Amino acid sequence: MGRIDYLHDPDAPPANSVVPSVVAFVQNDAGQVLMIQRSDNGRWALPGGGHDVGESISDTVVREAWEETGIKVKVVDMSGIYTDPGHVMQYDDGEIRQQFSMCFRARPVGGELRTSDETTQVRWIDPTDLSKLDVHPTMRLRIEHAMDRTRTAPYIG
Known part of the structure; x- marks a missing residue:
C-alpha cells in the first residue's frame, strides 16, 4: 500500500480518520539510532505503527519495533x-489519516536486524x-x- 504525506498543504485532501500510533527512538550503546526505510513511501523513519485494541501503548512500541526491525526493545x-x-x-485504500503519533525512547535488549x-x-x-x-520533516522533529x-x-503539539 502506498502513502503520500501532506504537511500544511492547502491542496491536501481532508482527513477521514485518526489512529493513535507510536514511533520508537532506539539508540544502541554506540549511540546509533535504529532507522527503517519504509516500503510504502521509500523514506527513512523510526520504526512504529498503529495501536491495537487490547495493547498497552508500551506493548505497541515493543511489537512495532520487533515486527519492523527484528530488534527487541524496552521502553x-x-x-x-x-x-x-x-x-x-493519504493511503491507496482511500484512508486519509490525521497525524496522532507518540514518540517513545527505548533501548535494544536483543534480536537481530532484519527487514x-x-x-x-x-x-x-x-x-x-x-x-x-530522506526523512520527512515531522519525523526529523x-x-x-x-x-x-x-x-x-515530553513535547506536546
Whole structure:
C-alpha cells in the first residue's frame, strides 16, 4: 500500500480518520539510532505503527519495533506527542489519516536486524549521518526531540 504525506498543504485532501500510533527512538550503546526505510513511501523513519485494541501503548512500541526491525526493545520514556492536524497521510485504500503519533525512547535488549513487509532496509545510523537520509520533516522533529536529553517533559503539539 502506498502513502503520500501532506504537511500544511492547502491542496491536501481532508482527513477521514485518526489512529493513535507510536514511533520508537532506539539508540544502541554506540549511540546509533535504529532507522527503517519504509516500503510504502521509500523514506527513512523510526520504526512504529498503529495501536491495537487490547495493547498497552508500551506493548505497541515493543511489537512495532520487533515486527519492523527484528530488534527487541524496552521502553524507557516518552519524548513527545504529535497531533498536528495539518499533517495528513493519504493511503491507496482511500484512508486519509490525521497525524496522532507518540514518540517513545527505548533501548535494544536483543534480536537481530532484519527487514519486513513494511521495511526495505533496517540500519543502525550514526546521528551525524541522519541528515544524509530522506526523512520527512515531522519525523526529523521527533528525532530531534528524542535526542535532546535535557528536555524534562515530553513535547506536546
